[in-house]
Amino acid sequence: MTVWDRPKPPNPPVPLDRERIIAAAIALADEGGLEAVSVRKVAARLNAGPMRLYGYIATKDELLDLLVDEVHAEILPEDQPGDWRAALSVLAHRTRQAALRHEWLADLLGGRPTLGPNGLAVAEANLAALDGLADIDTVMRAVETVSAYVTGAIRREIANLRAERATGLSKRDWQRASGPHVTRMLATGRFPALTRAVHDGTEVDAEASFATGLDWVLDAVAAKLTRAPA
Known part of the structure; x- marks a missing residue:
């Protein structure tokens, strides 16, 4: 039985519902990451005993399933574009935006498909x-390929954001601090391609990089569709 199939407990002594549980868990995750989420901590947030929550969820994994599905509701647009490329692009960008609002989502993307109603709706839309x-x-x-790109790009962006907070160094500060070492390594002549990238490459922000990579992936999908039998 999945968490979505479990019936609600009748007449709980403390007024709880799944929506309140999910909202409290998301607030904890947004504040402190997935390590800040547990049945006990959610119960404390709601001023309820942990056993009261077990009528709604049996394990932390079920709680995380509910969190992921709730955020998937933010990904699905109200109006789906008719053009396939625009539709996939909108879903990809909305997934990135949801992950930037809820950084913990990056840790849960790419695993087994979420079976909640919102997750299934996003899969259906793709x-x-x-x-x-x-x-x-x-x-x-094609959908798997786009999803793999989106997941990887989001995880890289979130990892960089976390590194900035952990070190207290912005990307530019980190580049300046690392500059002397990189200069010495490039001067050895062992990394000619990397040297050209460092000296001649154009630096873009995370949003532009995501959009460019997504366009290239969709170009590849378009090429495959022209050759594939319907």
């Missing part, structure tokens, strides 16, 4: 964007 344009196996591989 598949529906390509439905009828190719055979179902091609559609599934």
